[in-house]
Amino acid sequence: MSDKIKFTIDEVEIEATPGQTIMQAADEAGIYIPRLCAHKDLLPFGSCRVCTVMVNDRPQAACTQPVSPGMNVESETEELRQIRTNLVEMLFVEGNHYCPFCEKSGNCELQALGYRLGMLAPKYPYMFNKHDVDASHPDIYIDHNRCILCARCVRSSKELDGKNVFQFVGRGIHKKVAFNSDTDLAATDVSVTDKAIENCPVGAILKKGVGYAVPIGKRKYDSQPIGSDIEARKAEAK
C-alpha cells in the first residue's frame, strides 16, 4: 500500500495509516506505550502525559500526536520510564489510594502502571487531602479520593453515552469531577450501564453490590503486566 506512513519506534519500523496517532499505530504493531487517560473508544485527549514519547528528540503525547513519515519515536528509554514513573507517583500521593481495601485493586490501571514501571513507593510526600464520597445513587458510587482526573468519565458520558453527566470544576489542586445536577449523583441521568462507569481506570467510579468479585490471583493484572494484550499482537503482526 502506497498510502502507508513509515516511521520508527525504538528503531523498529512501523507502518501506519495516515491520520493515526502514534499510540494507535504502536498498538496495532504490538508496541505498548503506557497510558492512563487514553482509551481506545474515546477521542484523543492528552491530559495525563504518561504516554509521553520523544519524537525527533522532542517530548510529545503519543495519544494525540499524529504519525508523519520518517519520524523517529523513542518510548522505552530510561529517561522516559523515569518521567512516567514520576507522573504515576504524583498521582499516588495526590489522591488517597488505599490499594489494600479498594474494590478495584488488581483491575486498576493506575496500580498496574505502578507495577509495570517498578514503583515500590512514591518518592514524594503524601498529601492526604480530604475528598468526598458520593454514594447517593442506588447503583453507583463515586469516591473522589481515588480520582486521577483522567476525564474518561467526562468524555465517555458525552461521546459514548450521549449524556453529559460529568464535568470538571475548579482549577489546580482544587479540580474535581462534578455532576450535572444541583445536588448529587442520584439526581443525574447516569445509569449503571453507562460506559462512563465502565471506563474509569481506577476505583473512583464503581458499581455497588459487586465488591471483591474476583479472587486475588485471578484479577486482570495479577500475573500479566498492563499492556501484555497489546504486546501479544507483536507476534501476530509479524
Added chain:
Amino acid sequence: MAKPKIATASLAGCFGCHMSLLDIDDRILKLVELVDFDKSPVDDIKKFTGRIAVGLIEGGCCNEENVHNLQYFRENCDVLISLGECAIMGGIPAMRNTIPLKECLDEAYLNGPTVYNPSGNVPGDPELPLILDKVYPCHEVVKMDYHLPGCPPSADLIWQALVALLENKPMELPYEVIKYD
C-alpha cells in the same frame, strides 16, 4: 563467623506483615541458618544486642513511641526496610489523616454511638505515648533503604528480598510478587 542479625518491629500495623514473614513456611528453617533474630516481637528481645544487618519495619508512625522506636532501629540497622503498605503510606491507620485529630478523639471517646465513657475524658495519661497529628509513612520520619509493598507483602517477596540482601545479590523481584494489596 557470626551470623548477621535481623530485627523486626510492628509500629502502627496489624501484625499481618509479621504473619506473612512466618508464612515463608519451611524456609524459616533455612532463614534461622542464615541469620539470628535480634530485637523483634517474634522472640520478645527488647534491646538490640549488636549491629543489625537488616531491620524490617511494619506499620507507619501514629504516636511518639513509634517515632522513637523507628529512630532506634535506624541507628542500629545497616539496612532498614519498610514492610507493607502501612510502613510505606500509612495504610488503614492513615485514613484518619484527612480528619482533624480532635474530631477523631472526640468520635472515639465522646461522641461515637457505642461510646460508654462516664468520665467524659479523652485518655491523656502521661504513660500513654503521645498521639501524632497524623500517621506518617516511615520514610517521612527516617531514611528507609527499601520498600516492600503489599498488604501483607507476600511471603515470597519477603523471602526473595531477604535472601538477595543477605547474599549480597541484586534484588530481582518477579512481577507477580510485587502487589500493593
